[in-house]
Amino acid sequence: MKKSNVWSLRLGFSGKESDKIEKLGLDKFLKHSYKSTFDKQLPAFLEDDPKTLSELKEFRESIKNADSDAKKKFLKKEIYSGLDLRKWWVDKMRNDEFPLRENMVCFWHNHFVSTSQKVKVNYWIYQHNMILREHAFGNFKELTKQMVKSNAMVKYLDNVDNKKGKYNENLSRELLELFTIGIGNYSESDIKNGARALAGLNYGDDGAVYRPFAEDNTDKTYFGKTGNWKADDLIDIIFEQKNIPYLITRKILKWFIYDNPPEDLVAYYGDYFRKKNFEIEPLLTKIFTEEYAKENLGTKIKDPLVYILQLIEELEIKDFDNGLIVLFLRQQGMDLYNQVNVKGWDGGNSWLTSQIYLQRNNTSDLLCSGRSISRKILNTMSGEGEQPKAEFEKIDIKIDFDSNGNNKTIIAELSSRLLFKVNDSMQKDMENLLKYDFDPKEEHANFAVIRLFNYITKLPEYQLI
Known part of the structure; x- marks a missing residue:
């Protein structure tokens, strides 16, 4: 596999950045990525969602006093707003000119976990996501401060229940264990005193704020330092520790x-x-x-995002519904905004269980046959009613290959683009699929090459980058 293809997959989500990496060189490609801009305008689907605490209170009161039909309507709108939020993010991953920022947002999203299932306020999840986007290439300490003081995080890690005299240690513990320094580098006393410093940090209109009646203004000793510490102070002290990086x-x-x-x-x-x-x-x-600069191909298993976006890009599928990508990610265990726990997705071998591998193969078979799941199936994502039988719709597919080549040059072309290594057995199988008498200018040549591509997608080597 060409190095530029490998790194296009590693830094983005498909192979489409390969030409840019070769043309610009990696240094310039990175500089363009860092300078990339992003839209800060509130998405239309969130315009009517509650944003301030008073609006949220009014919204919840209206649900509480509504009849059963109205409650169902409210719930359905909230569910579809959450789906739109996922589709909005997938659209950015697919269409940004330099997708490294969105890849970093996804990385931070899996580091500072805060799920929509528990937070239950789509606007707060959006705010959380935008903080990650704003600070994606910025300062880790500053980003940590912003995350700890986000409404989504204080809700997700139960700091709303952390009050003077009745402490909740969840945010204090995860700040150390998962977000910054890691197990073995702090004491239980640090966790307890950290919880005291975070007591009273609760929802606010533009992020979490301290509530005077619930905060603890006594001195706390944290990593050997004593004072009336608050959230920012804790993080400053953590970042002085030897093992922080x-x-x-x-x-x-x-x-x-x-x-x-x-x-x-x-x-x-x-x-x-x-x-x-x-x-x-x-x-x-x-x-x-x-x-x-190193030879390190095949050291990482593709996550479901890379797998599906590469598949769609290689088959040149236009207008592919982002909702179907969201559904695929959920099936693969990479549900955006909904990790199983605060540790986030494990990655590595967890992305290649027998079930996930089968789902990948089935998805490749479906798309390579020129079919996609019908958009109607997305209605089942709300969880309402029985799951209908899958319906399919026809899609146009094609694959890029040199029409002036022959079977061996086309096999080499796809191998160079898609596989980090090819052994004799794989080469023989591919030559049996695309035989010596293959005519690349024949009317149905595209379908023959797609059959070859489908074979490649099922190889263990294809799962690695």
Whole structure:
């Protein structure tokens, strides 16, 4: 596989950035990615959703006092607003000129987990997502401060129940265990005192705020420092600790390049991250440019996003419904805004269980046959009524190949684009599918090459980048 194809998949979600990486070079490609802009306008589907605390209170009162039909209507609107939010994000992943920002948003989304299922306010989930987008390449410490003070996070990790004299330690614990420094680098006393410092941090109109009646204004000792600490103070103290850089460098390496990152690389890049005062952009530049120079193909299993978006891109499917992508991701265990727990998706081997592999193969069979699940099936995502039998609709598909080549050059072309290695057995199978007398200019040549592509998508090697 060409290096530019591998890194297009690693930094984006499909192979379509390959030409840009080759034309610009990786350094310039990264600079363009960092400078990429994004739309800050509120999506239309959220315009009528409650945004302030007073609007939210009024909305909940109206549901409480409504009759059963009206309640169903409210619930249905909320569910479809959540679906629209997922489709809106998938659209950005598919169509942004430089999708590295959205890939980083997805990384941070899986680091600072906050699910719609528990938060139950779509506008707060949107705010959470936009904070990640704004700070995707910024400063890790500042992003952590923003996340801890988001309405979505204080709701998701139960800090609304954290009050003076009646402490809830969830946010304090996960701030240390999962968000910053990792297990083994703090004490139970730090968790307890962190919870005291976070007591009273509750919902606000533009993010979480302290409620005076519930906050603890006594001194707390945190990592050996004593004072009347609050949320920002806790994070400043955490980022002074020796082992702070390594949890996040390990996760970045795992997300982009290695399912099992070597510990020497974790330490090497972590030390650099500290020197750069936890600025994410220079860290990414160092990791990507140095790892690009190495031979490290086949070290990472494609996640469901990469799998489905590459499939759609390779088959040049136009106007593919983003809702169907959302449905596929849910089936594969990568439901956006709804990780199973606060640890997020495990990645690695969890993306290639026998069930997930079968679903991938079935999806490839369906799309390569020129069919897609009917848009009507999306109505079942609301969970209402019985699941109907799957309905299908015809789609136009084609695949890019050199029509002036022959069977072997076309096999080599697809292999170079799609597979990190090809052995003799695979080569023989592909030549049996696309035989020596194959005519690339024949009327149905495209379908023959699509059959070859379908075969390739089912190979274990295709699942790796």
